[in-house]
Amino acid sequence: MLDTDFFRRWMTATAAAVDREADRLTDLDAAIGDADHGTNLQRGFTAVTAALGGESPATPGAVLTLAGRQLISTVGGASGPLYGTLLRRTGRALGEAPEVSTGQLAEALGEGVAAVAQLGGAQAGDKTMLDALLPAVQALGTSAEAARDAALAGAAATVPLLARKGRASYLGERSIGHEDPGAASSALLVGALVEAAGASGGGGA
C-alpha cells in the first residue's frame, strides 16, 4: 500500500527530476513553443516542495490536491492549469483514505488524466502531455516501472506527430520532428513514481 509519505516522496522526486531536466524541457519548448516549459515547472514544483514542507497534509489525496493547487497558483501558462488539474483531480479521486493501493492510484490517475483531456480538449495523438500520460495510466495497472517506460515511449512517439493543440500547433508541418515538451515532463512525473517507491526500500508502487 502507498502511504502519505510515498506521495510526498513522489512530489519531491518530481521536483528533483524537473530541476535536473529543466534546461532540456525549455530547449524542447524553444523548438516548437516559447522556451519556458522548464522554468515553468521548476517554479511550480519548487512551490510544491515548499508547501509540503510548510503544511502537513494527512492523506495521499491531500498531498496531491495541495500540490495541484500550488501548481495552479504559481505556474501559469498552459501547463499550470493542466498539471494542476491532473494532481487535484487525482487527489480528489483518492478521497480521504490514509493509504491507497497501486490499483486505486491507477484508477484515480485515470480520472485526473481524463480531466486534463476535458480541460484542454486534446486527444491522443495531438502531440501533448496526454501522449505520455494516457499510456502511463494503462501501464500503471502492471507496475510503476511499466508506467514509466510507457510514458517515456509515449513521449518519444510524439516526435513524428503534427501538433494539434497548444503553441506547437501554430507551426503546422514545422512541428513535426520534435518531442513535445509536456509529454517529456509527464514522463518525468511518472518516472518519479518509481523513485518514490525505491526510496522507501519497497518493491515498487
Added chain:
Amino acid sequence: MLDTDFFRRWMTATAAAVDREADRLTDLDAAIGDADHGTNLQRGFTAVTAALGGESPATPGAVLTLAGRQLISTVGGASGPLYGTLLRRTGRALGEAPEVSTGQLAEALGEGVAAVAQLGGAQAGDKTMLDALLPAVQALGTSAEAARDAALAGAAATVPLLARKGRASYLGERSIGHEDPGAASSALLVGALVEAAGASGGGGA
C-alpha cells in the same frame, strides 16, 4: 596652365575615387566615428558631378565654388561644411581667371585649408583632414604627384595620433591606432589632381 576643364576633371576624378573607396572610408569611420564618411562623400560628389553636368561654370573658380556649394547642400555631417568651405574658399581665391597656374592653385588651396582650420578649430596633429591637407598644400608647390604623396603620408601618419577634434575625440585613447577617415578622403581629393592632369595628356598640374 590649368583651365576650367582641368577643374571639372579634378572634381570628376575625385567623385570616381570616392565611389571606389567609399566602403573603406566608411569602415575607417566605423572604427572611430559613426560609419558614414564614405556614404556622406559619395552623396556629395554625386551631386557635384550632376551639377557640373547641368551647369557650365565658366572659370576654375566657378567650378570649385559650385562644387563647394553642392557639398554644403547635400553632405551634412562635419565633412559637408568642411569640404564645402575648402572648395568654396579655394574657388573664391582663384577669382575670375579663365586659367590659373599650379602656383596660383597652391596658394588658393592654402587659403581654403586655412578656412577649414578656422571653421573647425583644428590644428595639425589633431587627427583630422588637416593632417593630409596641410602637407599637401606645401608640396603642391613642387608638383601634383608630390602633393598626392604628401597627403597619403599625412593620412597614414594619423594612425598613431590621439584624436582631438570630431567624433573620434570621444574615444580618447581608443582613437589611437586608426587612420582618420577625413584624412584618407583628403588624400583622394589631392590624388585626383594627378589624375586630372594625366587625363589631359599633359605633364602634371
Added chain:
Amino acid sequence: MLINVPETVVADGLRGMAAAHPELTVDVENRLVLRRDAPVAGKVGLVSGGGSGHEPLHAGFVGPGMLSAACPGEIFTSPVPDQMVKAAAAVDSGAGVLFVVKNYTGDVLNFDMAAELAEEEGVRVARVLVDDDVAVTDSTFTAGRRGTGATLFVEKIAGALADEGASLERVEAVARQVNASARSFGVALSAVTTPAKGSPTFDLPSGELELGIGIHGEPGRERRPMMTSGEIADFAVHAVLEDLRPSGPVLVLVNGMGATPLLELYGFNAEVRRVLSERGVPVARTLVGNYVTSLDMAGCSVTVCQVDEELLRLWDAPVQTPALRWGR
C-alpha cells in the same frame, strides 16, 4: 540583457513601473497594475493580462479610457488565476468585469479558472477572446488563431465604452465586434532571447526572415530569404485582406516587435499605406510604434481593424495610460 537575474525580471519591471508611474497602483507582490481610482462607481472593470515580454501591453495600457487592471505573468507565460481574481475583486464596482484574453491555451485556461473563482466570490465576469492572427489557421485542429495586435484595439475601444458607463453586456459586445473586425500578420527579422534561456529561441541567419510569427518567439510558418520593406508589406497586407474584406475605413497598427528602429517602422508604414490604397481600403487612423512586442525581436506586424462611426468615436475618445495618451 539589461537585467539583474532572470528570476526577478518581472518583479524588477514592476518596481520600476511603480517608481515611474505614481498615477497607477502597482502591487509588486501580487503582480497587479491597477488604475489608482479603481473601482470606479458604476463602471465596468476591464481586466487583461498575459505573459510578460510584450510591453507596453498590457500594464502600459492601464488608466482612464483603457484597462482597469493588468495581470503580468512570467516572461511569455500566462499569469495565474490568483492574479486575475484579485484584479477582478479590486476593480469591480458591482457593474461586472470583462476579461480581455488573448487566445493562447495558457491564457484561456487560467482566465477561465479565474472567472469561475471570481464568480464564486460574487463578481459578474464576461470574457472576450482576441484571436486576430491570420498566420494561424483557425480550425478545430489547432489552438485557433493567436491574439496579437488587435488586443490594443479591443482594450482601447472597450475601455472607452466602459468609461462612458455602458453595461457589461454592451462592453463585451463592442469588444467582440472589434475582435471580429480585426486581423494581423507578423514577420520576424531576428529570434528572441528570453532571460531564462539566454540564447535565441531559434536560429535565424541575418539574410532570412520568418513569415507568420507570433509574439512569443516561436518560429513562423515559413522561412524566406530577406525581403524588402515593400515586399513584406505586400505579403502581410494581402494575408490580412484575404481574411478581412473591409467595406469601410480601417484603423491600422504598424507594430514593432521590440528591436526594429522606429524610423524603419515608419518606412514600413509608408509601404503598408501604399498596399492598402492599391486595394482601395481607406485608412481612418494609424498608430506606428512598439506596442505589442516580443522582447528583443526585430520585426513587425500589421493589424487592420474595420471601424464604423461608433468604433472610430471610441478610438478617438480620451485615454490616459503610460503608453497611449490623447484627448482628455
Added chain:
Amino acid sequence: MLINVPETVVADGLRGMAAAHPELTVDVENRLVLRRDAPVAGKVGLVSGGGSGHEPLHAGFVGPGMLSAACPGEIFTSPVPDQMVKAAAAVDSGAGVLFVVKNYTGDVLNFDMAAELAEEEGVRVARVLVDDDVAVTDSTFTAGRRGTGATLFVEKIAGALADEGASLERVEAVARQVNASARSFGVALSAVTTPAKGSPTFDLPSGELELGIGIHGEPGRERRPMMTSGEIADFAVHAVLEDLRPSGPVLVLVNGMGATPLLELYGFNAEVRRVLSERGVPVARTLVGNYVTSLDMAGCSVTVCQVDEELLRLWDAPVQTPALRWGR
C-alpha cells in the same frame, strides 16, 4: 533590416510619418517636419534636427508644446543648412527662432551656417547647444561633451515656454538653463548596424558591454564584462552625479537605445531610483522608454535634470506630439 534600399530609408520614414500623422506637415522633398499651424503668431519658433536614426528624436517631438520643426539628416549625419533655413523661414512669426543643436561638430557647423543664412533673410536666430554626456571630457582637446538625452528636456521645456508667448531671449535662457542642469551617461549592450554599412559598427561579444557610449554607434570609453542592471545603474548614476550635484528635485529619463525591451528599461529604472535615493536625490518625474535612440542598439542611458518650480511647471505643461503627449 526592415528597409527597401539604404538610400531611401530617411525618405521612406518621412512618407510613413506623413501617412500616420495628418496633424503634422511633412515635407518629404525638403526633409522637414513642421507643426501644421506654423508660424504661430507671436510665438518663438523652435527648430531642431540632427542625423536620423534617433527616432522619435526629433521629428516625433514636433507639435504644440514642443518643437515647431525638425530637420532630419541622413542616418547619423547632420542635416544640411538648406533644411534649417527653410524650417526657420517656415516657423518664424517675427518673434524669432531658437535652434536646438546637439553638440557634434557636424550639427554645430551646419546649424551655424544656417543661422547666418537665415539672419541674412531677416530671421532672428538664437542657438542653444546641448552637451550633457558626461562620458566625454569637456575640454579644448575634444569636441566637447555630446548632446544626448537632455535634448528631450530642453525641447520640451523650451517648447512649453515658447507656447506661452515668451520672448526669444527668455526661451533661449530657459533652454540654456535646462542644458546646464542636465547630465547623461549611456551604456551599450550591442553595436549598431546602419543600413549603409549593413554590419555592426563595432564588435561587441555578447558577454561584454561598452560604458560611456554616444548615440551614433561609436564605441564607448571602456569595455567591461557584462554587469547587472543594478551595477550599471550604480555606475551610470554615479558618473552623472560626479558632474551634477542636484540640490533639489530632478527629472529622470531612463532611455532605451532602441533594442532593449521596455520591461528591462523599467527594471533598470527601479535600480536608478534606488541609487538616486541612496544618494539623497529626490525624483520629481520619471520618463521611461525609447526616446533618444541609436537605431537597433541594445542599451540604455540615464539623464538627470535638476528642476526648480518653473522648470517643473513647464515640464508638466501640455504637449501634443507623436512621441510625447499629455495634458491639453
